[in-house]
Amino acid sequence: MSIQIILALAIFVAAYVFIATEKVSRVLVALVGASLMVIIGATDDHGIFFSEETGVDWNVIFLLLGMMIIVGILQQSGVFEFLAIWAAKRAKGRPFVIMVMLVVITAVLSAFLDNVTTVLLIAPVTLLICERLGISPVPFLIAEVMSSNIGGAATLIGDPPNIIIASRGGLTFNDFIVNMAPIVAVLLVVFIGLCWVLFRKQLRYNADRVERVMALNEREAIRDVPLLIKSLIVLGLVLAGFILHSVIHLEPAVVALLGAGLLVLLTRLETRKVFADVEWETLLFFAGLFIMVGSLVNLGVIEMVGKAATEAVGTNFFGAATGLLFGSAVFSGIVDNIPYVATLAPLTNDLVQAGGPDAQPLWWALALGADLGGNATAIGASANVVVLGIAARNGHPISFWTFTKYGLIVTAVTVALCLPYLWLRYF
């Protein structure tokens, strides 16, 4: 093993540790790590900007950018607040029915929006509804963020790891719908049952306060009807573009960018508002990660590990899928699942290339493990951290262990249920 490889591995591991401990900004860590890879000669400008195998995955970056612009404009319409209040009124103030409706709304939204955006939209209105009902919002917020992580697994655009997996594995939007959505639907039903078991004692029905919820006027939440109509039309066109990939032959990133451009043109919003919700730091974080992982690919480290993994797996792809599913779930509960999947994706690609169609389910095992594992702990997913922050700011702090004790149960049950799904469907 050359000095260069040892240095590259040391940089990579150190970056992982810094990202996991969250002592330093993850963007800073990823960019410094990428810079060090360049300095030691593990990659170069051509490798970074123009290589599909070792460079920045522009499909991922621009798909995220396009969707961030579309969702940022759509959320200004107030449609999400409308839906949540409408649901609470339809439930006539019964806490568990409200929880079920909010869980389903969150999961469905998460399949099409990123999880952090979804919880940022749903958490404030949940706090309002719970304040009106005079009940603790804590069980609701925990249930929502978990359903967001579950629902996000259903589609290519629902969770950033899925975007990386789709790009590296050459998987389409329809591949995700066909392979991931069925199990996610089952998991959602099971999760609702778990909510009853875990939270029912905290959901006190107070008939006297129901009228306070019924007095909320959800129509006032819709601030701009033309904006809402234009945004929904464009979102519908973008989803149609994803689904019709085999007909129109446009990559998801191009479809999302075209949709974002069309929406900007139709709404004529100020540039400041158009880009207000673009998370530039997240995009830079992705770029830094791709450069670091690409450097390991460039030096042959991933190929070396891939060969060892291929030999170890042989033709036992169910065993490999089981290992990937549970390993990814455990790992994603401890560190951010984005760097994890960015690292595992080229490795999984090697296994799938060597194993052919029989090894294809490994992609789904990786996606399920990484997406669902985020529920395990309070720091397992970015959305969890965001919800804990909102809860604390509103005087309802949720401790790490309060979240994690529920998270471990939900993760264990949902991930365990994926195993028979993978076995029955693919092996």
Place this chain on the structure above:
Amino acid sequence: MRASELQHPLPVVGRDTDAVEAARLIAVGNQPGLVIADATGKPSAVVSAVDVLGLLVPAYVLDDLALAGVMDEKAAEEVWAHASERTIGDLLDDKAVRIYTLLTVDADATILEVAAQMADARAQVAMVAGGSDPQFITLPVVVEAILTFCAKRTDG
């Protein structure tokens, strides 16, 4: 005109001061902000009046302004009833709120020096150095003093 001629005492609040009391101090004294004392009781920071206004509004409404519209007058009254549950400490802990380090100016600083330092630091309030009891200069007082000079020049 020197800083010592413009100085006056101001109420100093602490972490435990509740939102209603903080708002009352701003309303009664027409203050642009409030001076906050550190753990030892020494004035150390300034929070603007608009941030104190934000303290009166539930955080979830600030996170999602559309929610302000869905509540009727009765619901809003119930919201105000809970305003005293939040404190200046909540503002200090909120990363989204900008807490200004208290600017200190010399007692013999000219009005130009005071104005320049306050504009540079974007400070609504400055503390005047020296003296046994803390004395402060507020933005309206500085602006009023400058306008006096402007008026003299116009008259002349």
